[in-house]
Amino acid sequence: MARYVENYRCAGLECALLIPWIPTLSSPALVEIRDLNFTYDKRPVLQGINMVFPKGKLVAIMGLSGCGKTTLLRHVGGALKPTKGYVKVDGRVMHELDQDGLYAMRRKMGMLFQFGALFTDMSVYDNVAFQMREHTDLPEEIIHDMVLMKLHAVGLRGTHSLMPSELSGGMARRVALARTVALDPMLIMYDEPFAGLDPISLTVVGDLIRRLNDALGATSIIVTHDVQESLKIVDYVYFMANGVIEAEGTPDEIRASDKEFVHQFVHGEMDGPVPFHYPGGDYRQDLNLKG
Amino acid sequence: MPAVNAIKGIGHRTINAVWRIGVATRFFLLTLTHSGSGFRRFHLIIKELFSTGVMSLIIIIVAGLFVGMVLGLQGYETLKRYGSESALGSMVALSLVRELGPVVAALLFASRAGSAMTAEIGLMRATEQISAMEMMAVNPIARIVAPRFWAGVISMPLLAALFSAVGVFGGYLVGVVQIGVDEGSFWSQMQAAVDFREDILNGVIKSFAFGIVVTVIALFEGYDAPPTAEGVSGATTRTVVTSSLAILMLDFVLTAIMFRGT
Numbered sequence: 001m002a003r004y005v006e007n008y009r010c011a012g013l014e015c016a017l018l019i020p021w022i023p024t025l026s027s028p029a030l031v032e033i034r035d036l037n038f039t040y041d042k043r044p045v046l047q048g049i050n051m052v053f054p055k056g057k058l059v060a061i062m063g064l065s066g067c068g069k070t071t072l073l074r075h076v077g078g079a080l081k082p083t084k085g086y087v088k089v090d091g092r093v094m095h096e097l098d099q100d101g102l103y104a105m106r107r108k109m110g111m112l113f114q115f116g117a118l119f120t121d122m123s124v125y126d127n128v129a130f131q132m133r134e135h136t137d138l139p140e141e142i143i144h145d146m147v148l149m150k151l152h153a154v155g156l157r158g159t160h161s162l163m164p165s166e167l168s169g170g171m172a173r174r175v176a177l178a179r180t181v182a183l184d185p186m187l188i189m190y191d192e193p194f195a196g197l198d199p200i201s202l203t204v205v206g207d208l209i210r211r212l213n214d215a216l217g218a219t220s221i222i223v224t225h226d227v228q229e230s231l232k233i234v235d236y237v238y239f240m241a242n243g244v245i246e247a248e249g250t251p252d253e254i255r256a257s258d259k260e261f262v263h264q265f266v267h268g269e270m271d272g273p274v275p276f277h278y279p280g281g282d283y284r285q286d287l288n289l290k291g
Numbered sequence: 292m293p294a295v296n297a298i299k300g301i302g303h304r305t306i307n308a309v310w311r312i313g314v315a316t317r318f319f320l321l322t323l324t325h326s327g328s329g330f331r332r333f334h335l336i337i338k339e340l341f342s343t344g345v346m347s348l349i350i351i352i353v354a355g356l357f358v359g360m361v362l363g364l365q366g367y368e369t370l371k372r373y374g375s376e377s378a379l380g381s382m383v384a385l386s387l388v389r390e391l392g393p394v395v396a397a398l399l400f401a402s403r404a405g406s407a408m409t410a411e412i413g414l415m416r417a418t419e420q421i422s423a424m425e426m427m428a429v430n431p432i433a434r435i436v437a438p439r440f441w442a443g444v445i446s447m448p449l450l451a452a453l454f455s456a457v458g459v460f461g462g463y464l465v466g467v468v469q470i471g472v473d474e475g476s477f478w479s480q481m482q483a484a485v486d487f488r489e490d491i492l493n494g495v496i497k498s499f500a501f502g503i504v505v506t507v508i509a510l511f512e513g514y515d516a517p518p519t520a521e522g523v524s525g526a527t528t529r530t531v532v533t534s535s536l537a538i539l540m541l542d543f544v545l546t547a548i549m550f551r552g553t
Contacts, residue, residue, distance in 0.1 A: 103430075
């Protein structure tokens, strides 16, 4: 029972918010990626990726759709095995873990999927309580309080009895966020957390990501192509293109970057290193024009 | 060259089919392996029993009633030619408990519950709910597949038994109430002709086997469905088609084993 009470006291975000955990620049790495290569169907998706995610930091991985961002995140979660290189989380090489080891590691991680991936046959309450019921022996009364505290932290305590189909896109993302941090993970991964959100929800979700990271003392990885919102909240940015790291730096360094690709991406320019036209044959020939 | 390409195509399809059977078998074995943790979540099996079993009751009862009534009509017409109308009860009962009950109930089960299972799991895959579960260190085979598998396996024999019982009642309505076959001979002939081990038990074994086959096909197709609208619809169609063919083929095999020479 003492363990339950201890868990109970530490689980609420408000409790953690009272004493914010402040990361230092010298924080050791929680996630380390070295010479990561991944080939799918003879096509190189990731090539020689080296990244470091220090404890307590919020790091963004940006790039165009299909550049390998989500594949990289799946390697961190242990869902894919690299062709070469490794991903180390909390000192353990992910692809060398057996299923029990992998599941033990995943209990310390949280992942927010692009559209929330809430379980549609469960209420909001049951979604947030899901991991608590699966991985702990906590009594239902304590789970009840913990769930309401998590939902309160994302501003949606009043939705606990609703079904996911009754939520707006932004609300669903926030409920999914509450579910992601249900067991206070040490590593939180976000896969396109801003996709399809209205401006207000965008700001709310961005702000929550930053506050949750600091309040829980977690390390966060955001995979996104929403430049403006991400640069407001992250500590460091990696830019990826065609499976390699094109640029990296702090948000200020990225904004000031004179690299053509970064400039085009940050300012949303139509043409540049990333061409407007997909490569194709001769235009005149395609239109059957003679002469 | 077209001939070579055609042979290549046949070869690819054959390899693909064999590969899928192998993957489905592995999936089935994994489901059995994780059934222990599935049974620990018994409330999930109860929930699935409701959606697969209880929600299939209407279609099973209505179909059973009409199949029994048709059997009553057709059986009477045939038996009348030989002056054996009194054997109508045994004919209706034997047809139902040996063949029509397990087979038609399984076909209806595949169309109603099997397709629903495939669509549900396929959509869970498409909306990343299964990936989310894996990332939460919860095995989807144990949490999603195993409870549905056991719910299907438990439901199927019960639904087949109900189908046969309602079918017998349908035969009674037409044969005795409408046409006027003697009620005493209808029931007594049935009682004398139907053997518990030979007929009823074999029918139950059949429906149990159909339950395993239909549920595994439905779950595998859903779990393996490409995460697109087209992928889920294709998987749902494959569930109904493959299950129906598998039921009919398996029925022949089981009938040959159970009733040969009797």
